[in-house]
Amino acid sequence: MSEELSQRDLISHPFKMGDWCFYNIGSTTLEQLKRAGIISDRNYGKLSNKRPDALITLSHDRVIACVEYKQAKELSTEKKEKVAIEQELEVARILGANVLIVTDGCKKTIWVNPATGNRILDQEGNALRAGFSPGEEETLILLRDIVDSIHEGSDQLSPTSPVDPLPLAREIWQDLWTVSGATPENCLYTFVEIFIFKYLSDLGLLRGFYSFGELIKQYGTNSDEEVLEYYADTIRKKIKELFPKNTKDGTTIINGTIFVSKDDKAVRGYAATFKKILGRFENFGSLENIDRDFKSRLFETFLKQSISKKNWGQYFTPLVVVQSIIDMTDIRRGMSICDPACGVGKFLLEAVADKIDRWYSVNNNTVNPQVKLVGYDKGFDKDEQKTIILAKANMLIYFSGLIKSHPGSAKSFSDLFNDTFLLQTNSILGTLAYPINDEYDLILTNPPYVMNGSGNLKEEIHKDAELSKYYTANGLGIEGLFLEWIVNALKEGGKAFIVLPDGVMSRRNDKNLREYVRNHCTIDAIISLPINTFYSTDKKTYVLALTKKERQRTDGIEKLQPQSEPVFAYLCSEIGETRDVYRFPIEQNDLQTATQLFNMYKGSKSSFKTDDPRCKLLDINTLIECDDWCVDRLWSDEEKVNLGIKDPLNMLSIDEFAASMQGIIESLNALKCSLEEVANGAEYTPEMRSTTLGNEALFEFVTNSINLNKVKLRELNTDSLEAIPVYSAQRDVIAHINELVGKPPIFASPEEPILSFATNGDGSAGRNFVLHDKPFYISRDRIGLRSKDERMMIDYIYLQIKDMKELYGFNHSKKANRANVRRVEIAVPVNPEGLIDADFQRSILENYAVIEELQSASVKSANVLEGEVSLDLSESSFEYAIVDLPLLDLFETEKGSSKLTRGYGFDNSGSFPVWSASSKAPLTMIDTYDYEGRYLSWSTNGFAGLLMVLEGRFSINGDRGVLIPKRGRGDLDLDYFKYTLEPIFRQLAKGRKGDNGENEYTKLSPKMLEEVRVPVPVTVDGLPDLAAQEEMAKCYRLLDSVKSQAIAELAEVRDVSVSPMPQ
Incomplete structure (x- = not known):
């Protein structure tokens, strides 16, 4: 061993720079450093006897910086600087250092990128001239910036800006689904594993032949199958070494993907796709600075695609609901927070996401939590276990910033992940098999809710004496058992926010359960969520907020006091995003308003007041008397109509119905007279010559479309007045976007209009015409048509081809594209001089305007009658x-x-x-x-x-x-x-x-x-009175018959195809 290392005790007590170790040496060779375990164990060849002046390391196989000290005179000229750099560049490279530092320790410091041999540049492009002082915070910050920015492809420091890999996630979702047809859950699982592999490589936790970069290089000498086998056999084992499995449930952060089987073998047939996905990650670049929204949105991007649900019926909770519930909580140091049906851990991770540095500190490579998170989920086979594995992987992504700052603490982070999420495998009851009492300060959960199978769970409970005493409320469904578990598991004064279905809130058979909850808890809030809040179900749900009552001593006896505070109730119609698979943001967000008001309410429950019509403060006796916690029923029909939740019932008396019918008749008669004038006024008919839309002397097709899907268009959508409309197969505008770089919009103006129509779809191909008089974009499902002769009017062309779908049979298979539409025939009017007759076209358009008005009036009239119009006989001539x-x-x-x-x-x-x-x-x-x-x-x-x-x-x-x-x-x-x-x-x-x-x-x-x-x-x-009922029913039947006949006759007028051309 080096005498220098031994005498100065540098092996056990190096100088610390954050998580890094600084070795100020100079007399110790690389061979000696290797034997001491300070640098990686490899053959350094001719450089074995080199003696670096100083090293900054993260661990034995990760060198951050190689430092060379020189006297000022040795750096006095550019030539001397170059010699000094070249002397140590080989050492820096063989050590894999991020930076070579050559310094006189005072006035001059040269920062070099070992990968290129070039000087490192600052953000403005100038040579970096900062001094090097190992004990200064500024030096540590600069070195971290260098680690983030400097690599083989860059010598310049770049501003630390977060990266958002969501577009990458969407691309890979498509790649995986296309080749495998795998569920969204498995596509997500595969993406997350490769993401973790790349991320750990970017952090330097996976180095050498375990790293992402080295695996990519193998494609130069190995087959696609061999590279995938190497990943499965070697790299994945290394990841499991860094993040060992939980000895209690056997789960880690990875455990089988589309590419790797459950027994850790490469899956044949997927090697090419594996290579493609690695290429996408490589092209994306570094993952070190992950955007906050990505951490929250990643799992939602995949799982919202899924219509599947777990065996227990647990639905994926939308992020907007999770974050709103988190905003209602008050998290404090020392709290224990639980989700007994945690899924991928969203509730728990979002609870600490914004203040991870506050809730977790790292000292001496040990993570010290300030709050305790506990997430349980049930699982027996490998597929079920993936839920907890995903939760741990999700936690790694959420904690990526902290891991980046403390990469030497991987083992401690692994212990944290294993301690946070636990798979319950010893019983079909899962979490429910553990009768926990008075343990948690806060419970946040969306428990599974189904009726099927709950009988089997109750049989298991009855077999166990301890569980039989624990579950006494006899609630129906799995959600009822979870609700009782939550009440028992809360500490006195602890709070719970639970997403529950309407059944448990109102079922008669759950009356005892609701009474149990009310006896043991104060009901703080019941917030009604709209239908389709959840991705894969239209189940009606509520957020139930509870505080467990604290026992109070009265007359020497401890009692639970009855609730005296009002219950905060809120009726939500929208949650800030569309309630479909796309989940696009919208302006109305009643849930956010409910959250804000609830936070004001909980500060002063008795004195809180609001004029928000969606909010009610309910006396607890109201819920006791009606025994129905579906609070939306406490809003009257009139209140719901005023809120826009319910449409007013359109009740017509016999006289009103007769007047309505008379008004329709008079309107149609007036239009009929106009139509007769049109028919009698035609005197001149020009020669009509037949041609086709393929006549290039008269017509030009416009096909320069943009290739952007709906999700991307929504991201680009803007309210700017200069925005350009985008059209697809449907007739309405699907987005407004700014002009795309290198892709000008299609030009159109009132003087040079363009007619477009849908090319694709069984119901739309050859239909959905739009007349454009300003610039626009189209997708590949639409084509434009321009008149090349100013006398050939575009409106007239529309009249000639508006029925082409029916005439030519365009549909999804036979698209209305350029090749097929070229054969569509039209009649061109020609005057005695042999020119296209524009005046005749104008007269035809005037005639058609009258026809359109008549058909439009028929549509409106039929809609009035077809709507939910009910006849009211209570004010008729009947004297009953x-x-x-x-x-x-x-x-x-x-x-x-x-x-x-x-x-x-x-x-x-x-x-x-x-x-x-x-x-x-x-x-x-x-x-x-x-x-x-x-x-x-x-x-x-x-x-x-x-x-x-x-x-x-x-x-x-x-x-x-x-x-x-x-x-x-x-x-x-x-x-x-x-x-x-x-x-x-x-x-x-x-x-x-x-x-x-x-x-x-x-x-x-x-x-x-x-x-x-x-x-x-x-x-x-x-x-x-039966006779009166029969007489009134006869009247109802007669009026209903009149209504039905009128609708049928209006439909005939609406649907008939009328030609404005003279016969």
């Missing part, structure tokens, strides 16, 4: 007493059997219909029936609340219910109740109402009918 009677005093409600599916019908085929949500046709036919007779029935799912009368022998499934007259009473006319109840039921239905009646998915369960009252004509004795 009308009384609002409780529906359930008249009818019993029954919901159908969920076992009656198409599959059941296949196995039990017969002649009796099974009716489901649709009222158009039975779902299937079976060999038995549940009902015989005439019954009023309603759809409980889909277009919920639509009623129909079913007759004969039939059955219904779980998507339909029946109303059965109570005690066989015969004083109820079903047709009357169909017309009367349907508008009431449609108003009660909750869920996604869709656009213009499309894409609706609403629900109306029997429980939701409990408070319904229905107007019924009654006799002097106050009993339902």
